[in-house]
Each structure stands twice: as C-alpha cells, then as structure tokens.
Amino acid sequence: NAGVTQTPKFQVLKTGQSMTLQCAQDMNHEYMSWYRQDPGMGLRLIHYSVGAGITDQGEVPNGYNVSRSTTEDFPLRLLSAAPSQTSVYFCASGGGQLTPNYGYTFGSGTRLTVV
C-alpha cells in the first residue's frame, strides 16, 4: 500500500517555465488537496478536490491549475513559474462524505526552486 505518491521529489525551474507536479493515491480517498509550505507561513491550501471532476480554490490558488479526472490522480500545474513559487509542495488525500472517519494522509513532498 503506497499511500500518497508525489513526483518529482526535487525540481529546479527557470522563471516562465511550466511544469506539472504529479500526485497519486491508492487508498480510494474521495478528497485530495495541494498545499505549499514556506518558512514562517506554515501550510497553505492551494487547490482541493472532493471527487473526480470537482475542484475548488484554496487560500493561494493564483499561478496554479488542477484537474481531477480520476479518483487516484490530482496533478498540480504551474502555468508560468515565478521565484515566489519556490516552496515545498505537499499533496494529501483523505476520506470524504462516504468515509468520514478517514483522516488525511500526506505525500513526502516536492521541493521546487524557481530561478
């Protein structure tokens, strides 16, 4: 049981480049989310999804795009990377309305540097 898998673990981008951070879960969780973690700012929600085909914005959505075509996958797209997007990104999945007793499980993170 792999849990939540994030790829890549490390990435360096040049300003203006685009890329996709991958996230996959094998626990059949309904809910999935993306967070970024910055020193002094804690964990901030970027986008989240309550099921396949349904996504919504979190606290800091600008510059990021998501889609959820399957229950298992929730990729995060950086449209045009900026130095302010240098951060550690975490994907998480958790139980929803059907499985309310399941808490959230986090991936190991992607450390992104934009130069």
Place this chain on the structure above:
Amino acid sequence: KQEVTQIPAALSVPEGENLVLNCSFTDSAIYNLQWFRQDPGKGLTSLLLIQSSQREQTSGRLNASLDKSSGRSTLYIAASQPGDSATYLCAVRGSSNTGKLIFGQGTTLQVKP
C-alpha cells in the same frame, strides 16, 4: 474564517518529561481535528484523528483531547524521548466537511538526552 493557533511555537525539555502541546481554533463548528508530526525535510505523518463527537484519542504514549466548546485541543506526550523531537502540527476540518484542512503554525519540540 477559521484560524488555528499553536502555543508554544517551540519547546525544549529533558528526556523523560511529560509534556502538553496546545492547539486552539476560533470556530467551534469543526468536523474533526488531526495531529501530525513533521521531521525536518520530511512530509507529515498523521498521529491522531479526533472526530467532533469524541473527547479524546490515544495511541501509545500519545493522547489527544478535544474540547469543541472552548475551541481547544491538547496533545499529551508521556515520558518524552529524543526521538520525539519534531514539529507537531494540528489541523481542523470544518463542519461542512468540504475537505479543507486549516493548519496551525506548529510547535517545534526538542527533547534533550
């Protein structure tokens, strides 16, 4: 807007001490509360999940309590060990269960041998 606060921001204790970490939230209408541990450079590991109808949960040397009416949760660590050194985060899910988790800033714990 839900806000989550953790006090203290940092804590240093000698090995063997029992300790309490605090988490407070401004909106008592929560679905559940989850405590996580994060080691430096690593992801978050779930420690305990307390549903809104529960008062406490226990796992080994850890005990988490929840008082919704006062907007507080505590994480009690018994007989602390150097391996307990990490950052501890609490997160609340709102009562509408939209899936949003709101995090506190965390308490960084150092247990000295």
